[in-house]
Amino acid sequence: MNYWRERSIPYRPGQKTPFKVSRSKIELFKQCPRCFWLDVRLKIKRPDGPPFNINKAIDELFKKEFDSYRTKGEPHPIMVEYEVEAVPFTHEKLDDWRETFVGVQAPHTATNLLVFGAVDDIWVSPAGELIVVDYKATAKDREVSIDSGWQISYKRQMEVYQWLLRQNGFTVSPTGYFVYTNGRMDLDGFYDKVEFKTKVIPYTGDDSWVEPTLQQMKQCMDSNDMPEMGESIMGGPCEFCSYARQRTELTLKALHSRK
Numbered sequence: 001m002n003y004w005r006e007r008s009i010p011y012r013p014g015q016k017t018p019f020k021v022s023r024s025k026i027e028l029f030k031q032c033p034r035c036f037w038l039d040v041r042l043k044i045k046r047p048d049g050p051p052f053n054i055n056k057a058i059d060e061l062f063k064k065e066f067d068s069y070r071t072k073g074e075p076h077p078i079m080v081e082y083e084v085e086a087v088p089f090t091h092e093k094l095d096d097w098r099e100t101f102v103g104v105q106a107p108h109t110a111t112n113l114l115v116f117g118a119v120d121d122i123w124v125s126p127a128g129e130l131i132v133v134d135y136k137a138t139a140k141d142r143e144v145s146i147d148s149g150w151q152i153s154y155k156r157q158m159e160v161y162q163w164l165l166r167q168n169g170f171t172v173s174p175t176g177y178f179v180y181t182n183g184r185m186d187l188d189g190f191y192d193k194v195e196f197k198t199k200v201i202p203y204t205g206d207d208s209w210v211e212p213t214l215q216q217m218k219q220c221m222d223s224n225d226m227p228e229m230g231e232s233i234m235g236g237p238c239e240f241c242s243y244a245r246q247r248t249e250l251t252l253k254a255l256h257s258r259k
Contacts, residue, residue: 010042010043011041011221013221018112018114019221020114020116021040021113021214021217022115022116022117023103023116023117023160024117025039025040025217026115026156026160026210026214026217027157029213029216030156030230031153031230031231031232032229032230032238032240033228034226034229034230035230035238035241036217036220040221041221046240054137055137058137058196059135059137062120062179062181063120063121063135066088066121067088069088070089070090076088078179079123081200084123084131084177085125085126086123086125086126088121089122089124089130091122097122098119098120099118102116103116103118103164104161105164106163106167106168108211108214110215112218113214113217115160115164117161119132120134120135121134122165123177128171129171129173130172130173131173132161132165132172132176132177133176133177133178134161134177134178134179135180135181136179136180137181137182139182139183140185141185143182143199144182144201146178154178155205158176159207159209161176162174162176162207163210166207174205175203175205176203176205177201177202179198179200180199181196182196182199183196
């Protein structure tokens with residue numbers, strides 16, 4: 001399966017083939033319709049940030065850790081500590097659901113979009129409800145939380161996963177959990193080891209925004225007019241669009257001054 005090739009083809013208005021949109025593309029549209037339009041129509045992408053290799057390593061280790069309890073059909077000790085009545089969920093497609101370019105997939109017939117997103121983990125309650133779990137890692141000198149304004153992206157991420165699983169016929173709990181670990185800075189030294197403190201933070205999601213957003217995305221994709229820039233997740237105009245505009249203005253000014 002050549003997933004990369006599918007993702008590399010720009011969207012063509014009126015195309016009959018379903019167009020794949022990832023969870024991150026939905027988030028991109030929510031942040032800035034212009035950045036989204038440039039991405040899907042012209043394949044002009046935002047610059048990539050630095051790779052978070054430490055976070056990736058922690059994600060992989062968390063998966064191995066929870067998988068060991070999945071095999072035994074038992075709750076992880078941290079689930080017991082935070083009184084989460086569930087066990088890690090076992091399913092034949094779990095590896096696919098975790099695969100970056102595969103994920104949980106659901107066709108959205110009204111827009112001809114194939115929506116997908118790769119989950120970190122899924123737990124299941126005694127009543128059979130699936131529980132979406134997302135791993136997060138950071139290093140700060142205070143308790144972790146999901147209360148900052150910019151963390152709306154974390155919440156939307158979880159809600160898209162909940163929507164995807166519901167579209168696949170599963171009963172999904174509105175409450176998901178962030179397994180959020182924080183690198184300690186209060187120790188005497190590094191000594192080739194970083195210690196972490198992990199919290200399990202509940203979040204009650206509401207995926208009612210997903211369907212209308214997909215409709216808005218499709219309208220944006222079909223338009224030949226580049227949309228207005230959005231707002232930065234930290235407030236103010238989109239920093240990527242602002243940079244592109246200023247760079248263009250400075251370039252034109254420099255070229256004009258040479259004449």
